[in-house]
Amino acid sequence: MCNNTIEYFLQRSIDIAKENCLSLNGGPFGAVIVKNGEIIAECGNSVTTTNDPTAHAEVNAIRMACKKLNTFDLSDCEIYASCEPCPMCLAAIYWARIPTLYYAADKHDAKDAGFDDSFIYEEFDKKEEDRSINIKHIRLNTTSTPFDEWKKMSNKIEY
Amino acid sequence: MCNNTIEYFLQRSIDIAKENCLSLNGGPFGAVIVKNGEIIAECGNSVTTTNDPTAHAEVNAIRMACKKLNTFDLSDCEIYASCEPCPMCLAAIYWARIPTLYYAADKHDAKDAGFDDSFIYEEFDKKEEDRSINIKHIRLNTTSTPFDEWKKMSNKIEY
Numbered sequence: 001m002c003n004n005t006i007e008y009f010l011q012r013s014i015d016i017a018k019e020n021c022l023s024l025n026g027g028p029f030g031a032v033i034v035k036n037g038e039i040i041a042e043c044g045n046s047v048t049t050t051n052d053p054t055a056h057a058e059v060n061a062i063r064m065a066c067k068k069l070n071t072f073d074l075s076d077c078e079i080y081a082s083c084e085p086c087p088m089c090l091a092a093i094y095w096a097r098i099p100t101l102y103y104a105a106d107k108h109d110a111k112d113a114g115f116d117d118s119f120i121y122e123e124f125d126k127k128e129e130d131r132s133i134n135i136k137h138i139r140l141n142t143t144s145t146p147f148d149e150w151k152k153m154s155n156k157i158e159y
Numbered sequence: 160m161c162n163n164t165i166e167y168f169l170q171r172s173i174d175i176a177k178e179n180c181l182s183l184n185g186g187p188f189g190a191v192i193v194k195n196g197e198i199i200a201e202c203g204n205s206v207t208t209t210n211d212p213t214a215h216a217e218v219n220a221i222r223m224a225c226k227k228l229n230t231f232d233l234s235d236c237e238i239y240a241s242c243e244p245c246p247m248c249l250a251a252i253y254w255a256r257i258p259t260l261y262y263a264a265d266k267h268d269a270k271d272a273g274f275d276d277s278f279i280y281e282e283f284d285k286k287e288e289d290r291s292i293n294i295k296h297i298r299l300n301t302t303s304t305p306f307d308e309w310k311k312m313s314n315k316i317e318y
Contacts, residue, residue, distance in 0.1 A: 010297055017305035021312065028305035048316040053231045053254040054218050063211055072212045082305055084296065087283065088254060091247030093292065094279045095212040100293045105304060113306035114317065120253045124246065124283060133252065134259045137243065138169055145264060146176035146187035146241055147272035153180065157207040158273065 009034055009080040010102050012042065017057070017082035020044025028113065031057035032080040033065040033098070040077065041065035057081065058089035062096045072159055074098045083110050086117040087124055168193055168239040169261050171201065176216070176241035179203025187272065189241040190216035190248075192224040192233065192257075199236065200224035216240065217248035221255045231318055233257045242269050245276040246283055 009032050016030030026045035033041040043060035047053055058081055066072055075097040083105040085093060093101055111118040128135045150156060168191050175189030185204035192200040202219035206212055217240055225231055234256040242264040244252060252260055270277040287294045309315060 006295075006297070007299060011299060011301075014299065014301060014305060018303075018308050021305060021309050021315065024314065024316070027318065028309035030305070047231050047254075047318045051225045051229060051231045052222050053225065053233075053256075053318070054213065054221060054251050056254075059213050062213060066210045066212065070210060072206050072210045074212075086250060086254075088247050088250035090283075091245060091250065091279050092213050094275070094282065095206075095215075095245075095247060097212075098292070100295075102295050102297055104297060104299055105306065106296060109304070109306055113309055116253070120250050123253065124249075133257070136165075136261050137265060138165065138261055138263060140166060140170060140173065140263055142170075142173060144177075145268070146173060146180060146189070147264065147268055149177050150180050150187040150272055155183065156180065157183070159186065159206045159212070 005037065006080075006102055009039070009078075010082075010104055012039070013057075013080045013082040014104055016042055016044050020046075020057070025049055026055070027115070028082075029057040030082040031061040033061045033074065033077050034080065035065075035069070035074075035077045040068055054088065056086065056089050058085050059092050062092055062098075066096070072096070078102070083107075084117070086110075086115075087120050164196065165239075165261055168198070168237075169241075169263055171198070172216075172239045172241040173263055175201055175203050179205075179216070184208055185214070186274070187241075188216040190220040191239040192220045192236050193239065194224075194228070194233075194236045199227055213247065215245065215248050217244050218251050221251055221257075225255070231255070237261070242266075243276070245269075245274075246279050 013030040021028040029045040041064035078100040172189040180187040188204040200223035237259040
């Protein structure tokens with residue numbers, strides 16, 4: 001894939017990000033998923049209009065691409081994002097098995113515009129007990145765990 | 160909230176995780192969101208049945224709770240998870256502003272059952288260029304960025 005094509009898709013993610021905030025659909029973020037040089041999905045952030053805090057541009061685009069391709073595995077796709085993905089979106093890219101990511105702005109630009117991306121990245125670097133969320137690990141006594149059941153199953157669909 | 164109540168909701172997340180895999184709905188994970196001592200949402204993982212790699216139990220429960228409460232802000236809720244949230248779900252908990260998280264199994268148990276949670280946590284600790292995903296930061300020359308537009312807007316809904 002030549003550089004012009006990469007820049008074309010990255011510019012498309014930026015244009016979507018601008019349109020997305022100016023149309024009041026959500027935050028100033030856009031993402032594009034491409035397979036074989038063709039756009040499969042393109043989405044803006046829709047947190048505020050769908051009341052879904054997980055509806056970031058990258059997550060929306062992954063959901064749309066998977067629906068379109070009828071799979072939960074996007075290992076033959078690339079993703080282009082107007083901004084460096086937050087930890088939720090980066091992990092979603094791993095779970096979707098997308099092997100290639102291009103992004104334009106970075107998490108410092110996002111912070112400067114009032115978004116918590118870099119705060120959450122900093123929280124990830126802290127020990128559990130030092131985080132702003134009150135997190136408690138409680139191991140209950142149970143006869144079998146969900147993982148015990150999973151490991152015994154012969155008809156499970158792995159992912 | 161007394162410990163018995165915490166254990167009750169945590170056990171409920173474990174029961175959902177077991178039912179979820181045995182019914183072939185998805186992976187062996189469950190999550191419960193509670194507000195004022197009442198369960199607002201409870202969900203299993205549905206990655207394979209909905210073809211959505213982001214449909215982890217915690218993300219599903221956050222989306223369900225937000226829909227039910229008509230908000231993207233769950234700062235008055237707690238979340239109980241059958242297993243330590245993966246980075247995607249942990250970041251989703253931050254974005255949903257949930258201040259309290261209880262979990263039962265941990266990421267090492269998840270790894271032992273074949274799930275990539277700890278792999279993704281390890282990837283987060285690496286420099287961008289050392290990660291298994293090919294990541295490229297390309298800053299394009301544009302007259303204005305999406306963040307410039309966002310900062311100028313007076314009618315935006317912040318989140």
